[in-house]
Amino acid sequence: MPYRAVVSAEMAKLFGVLSHPLRIRIIEELKREDLSVGNLKDILGITHSAVSQQLAVLRSHHLVVEMRQGRNVFYHLRNPKLASWIMDGVSFISPDASEIEKMMSAIQSVKTVWGPEAKPQPGPKKRTPKA
């Protein structure tokens, strides 16, 4: 098989993994700090099962790695540059003309939150679980 087809197929798989809003949000949240399924469930406001399934997709493609600590499993970005690379891609999105203004301000907002760089993390940090 020609190398072009091989690389295109691999890249297509990667893009397929990233072609889901929740998976993108998970990656961007993991850029800030390592999080457990329970943490992500609260942050994203979805069921633990949905979080687990999306994490399974990311895990199966080795974009995240899991680290068990007690009864929690903390997830961690294998390559933190992935989150930055994804954000670089916002230059190429083209919303409908009617929504351009909303999109532009939304992009500005995420840039400040999911901004250019995150500080390195030695290990999972404690995020107050609840209450």
Next chain:
Amino acid sequence: MPYRAVVSAEMAKLFGVLSHPLRIRIIEELKREDLSVGNLKDILGITHSAVSQQLAVLRSHHLVVEMRQGRNVFYHLRNPKLASWIMDGVSFISPDASEIEKMMSAIQSVKTVWGPEAKPQPGPKKRTPKA
């Protein structure tokens, strides 16, 4: 809708458009020069209908623009940086080296359990005594 969800959804759409080997190949070929459906049909070795279908997807998301010349329609990358950005993503594809990550996460897990000293654990409770 919160801006994070808006941008994540738009990015997911973009990734969805790119999650097909032929569409990636088309983009990379268009980086070199503008091409017609017939050109791409020969280069990719597929039917003109398949080429047209994939181009329609790229067109609907404004990643390519069409320019008619005589009876041919030449396609052109709207933002040439797109092809470069896609190629930057090859750093994140993971050819089957799954054993390495499993081992790394296993080592991390062991460190937390058999580790030298009981650091504050990111669980709901931390346990002082160790069995």
Next chain:
DNA sequence: TTCAAATGTGCAAGAGTTTGAATATATAGA
């Protein structure tokens, strides 16, 4: 120690939705 409950996580099966390939048909220009 041994046992059972509580919590966090993963997995399987279902329905509903989306996507891709192939064929056929339609449109536009020479």
Next chain:
DNA sequence: TCTATATATTCAAACTCTTGCACATTTGAA
């Protein structure tokens, strides 16, 4: 007309969410 593209239809496959249950770990009690 003929040629180059585009679109529509069809069916099969893949995706996602929800529900329910199973497994692993910790805690507390016997």
